[in-house]
Amino acid sequence: MEYHDKLGLSRERFVDLAEQFHDDSYRGRAYRRLPDYRRSVEKGTVLVGGTVVRGFPKIPRCLVLDEGIPQQFDREIAVEEKLNGYNVRVARIEGDILAFTRSGIVCPFTTHKVQALVDCDRFFDRHPDRMLCGEMIGPENPYTTADCYDVDSIAFRAFDIRDRESGDSMPVAERREACEDLGISQVDLFGVYEPTEAVESTPEIVDGLDERGREGIVMKTVDGSQQLKYTTSAANQGDLAYAFTYPFDYGRAFAFRRLIREGFQSVEFADSEAERRERAHGVGESLLLPMIDSIEAVGEGDRLGERHTVRAEPRVVDALLDHFREQSLSIDIERDRRVEGQRVLTFSKQIQRSTDKIDSYLDGTIVKE
C-alpha cells in the first residue's frame, strides 16, 4: 500500500498535499510531517518508514454545556479530565519507539522520557499497529508551563489509543482497561453519562476542577469516535495571563476567544453578583498584571522569554538543545547543574516580538491608531 491509500486519499489529492509536508529526520531516520491542519488530514500527521502516524484530531469545544452536549452527542459519553500539558503520540516504527509532538515532530527529550515512564515494549507487543496518545504534564518539560498537578518533574497520562494509520480510537472502557493492565497512568474518568445526565453533572465537575486550578474536561462517546471539550475559568484566565506576558506575540484571536468563554460561563453557571465581580476582577488581573511585569522587565533591560526547566541524563539534554538549534529557536541558558547524575537545565526561549515592541514603546515610539 502506498501513502495515499493509507491516508484514504486519491493519488491526485495526495500529490497536492505532499507539498505541504515538511522533511525532517530523527537520528538518521527521515520522515515527513504535516505541520498545519489541512482538509481531511490531521495536523501532525507523519509519514515514516512506509507507514502513516495520524495526527491527533482537533477537539471541538462548546461554550455552553447545556446546549452543546446534546448538540454534539446523541449517546453515552465518558467524561474525562482534560490535562494541561503537551500532546504526545507514541508509536513503534520498525522497532523504534518514537514520540511525536502535536505538529508531528519527533522530540528527542519526550521520546526518552516516555520510555522511562511507560513500558512501551510491552504496550507495542500487544498493540503493534496502534499509537498511544497522552499528555506530558508536570513542571519540568520544554514546552508548557502549567504546574497544577502533583508531579515533581514530568509524567505521562494516557487519554487515547488509536490505530496509527486510520486514527480510529479504541473504545474508552477497553482503552482504560488496556492501560490499567500495562500499568500506564491515565487521565481521570469522572463517569459515563447519557447526554442529559452529563448536562446535569458536568457543571459540578468543572467547578471542582476550577477550584483545583485544573484545565477542564473532555467528553467522548464511549466508542471514542467523537469528542468535545470545555475549560474552567482557571484555565481561561491562566491562558490570558500567559498571553499577556507576551502581549505582541499572542494573537488577538487567542485572547478574544478566552474572554468570550468567560462571558458565557458566567451566564451558564449563574454567577451571583459577587461571583461576577470576582470573575471580572480575575480576568482584569490576568490581562494587566503580567503585561505590567513584562513592560517593567523590558524597561530594566531584560529580554522576555518563556522559562522552562528540564531534568534528564546529560546526553538527553544535549539532544534537546541540538533539536532546538535545528529548529532555529533562540535559547538563553539560565542555570545548568548536575543533580544525582542528571543534568538540570533552566533555559528561556526568547520572545522577540514582544520584547522589541515594548522596548520601542518605552523609547517613545509614537503610534497613530
Ligand code: ATP
Ligand atoms: P489543538 O486542538 O490543535 O491540539 P489546542 O491548544 O486547541 O490545540 P487544547 O485546547 O489543549 O488544544 O485541547 C486539545 C488537547 O487536549 C489534545 O490535543 C490533548 O493534548 C489534550 N488533552 C488533555 N487531556 C485530554 C483527554 N482526557 N482527552 C483528550 N485530549 C486531552
Ligand code: MG
Ligand atoms: Mg492543551
